Amino acid sequence: MDRVWVFYAIQLTASGYALLRGGAPERLTGLALLLAALSTSVIQRDIPVLFAGMEVGVMIVDLILLVVMIVITLHADRFWPAWVTALHALGTGAHLAKAISPDVIRLVYAVLSAVWSYPIVLLLVIGTVRHSRRIQAKGWDLDWSRQDQTIR
Template identity: 85%
Template sequence: MDRVWLFYAIQIAASGYAFLRGGAPERLTALALLLAAASTGMVQRDTPVLFAGLEVGVMIIDLILLAVMITITLHADRFWPAWVTALHALGTGAHLARAISPDVIRLVYAVLSAVWSYPIVLLLVIGTVRHSQRIRARGWDLDWSHQDPTTR
């Protein structure tokens, strides 16, 4: 359980940084990741044995987060959300694998659904750093693809 609290600390720190220094895509992603982590923690709190079967609650949260990340990816004037979306899709795919084949080993299911969270948080930090660098270098940075650069 210590690794869960460590992840929460990393997630909160990365999200805090994104809220302070990021643009709209970074802040929305940070909020979505925080809400997903908190929701997952609440769903799993009452489960006596985790990943023994299909984690329906976690799967629903992951699918909602995937939809949010796809939306951000399609509209953001950034490339890093595509990587976040792809990694999260891999984690969400673990639920599909478990649903198709209940024989998937419990540990494999648990690791495949969660291991992508760490690089996702790292990508959020990298995206925020890059946004800050662009702001410092040119004084502005578009948040959304459809945004008019003359209205910054």
């Protein structure tokens, strides 16, 4: 259980940094990741044996986060959200694996659904640092892709 609290501390720190120093994509991602972590902790609080069966509540939180990340990825003028979305899709896929084969070992299911969280948080921090550096170097940084421009 200590590793869960360590992760929450890392997530809170990374999200706080993104909220303070990031552009819109970093702030939205930081907020979404923080809300997903908090929601998951509330959902899992009443489960006596974690990952023994399909974690429906956690799957719903993961699916909502995946949709949010897809929207951010499609509109952000950044590349790192695509990596976050892909890694989170892998974690969300663990629920699909458990649904297809209920015999998936409990530890494998738990690891597959959670291991991607650490690189996702790292990508958020890297994205926020790079955004801050672009602001310092150029004085501005475009947050969202310009959809109104026509290709000629």
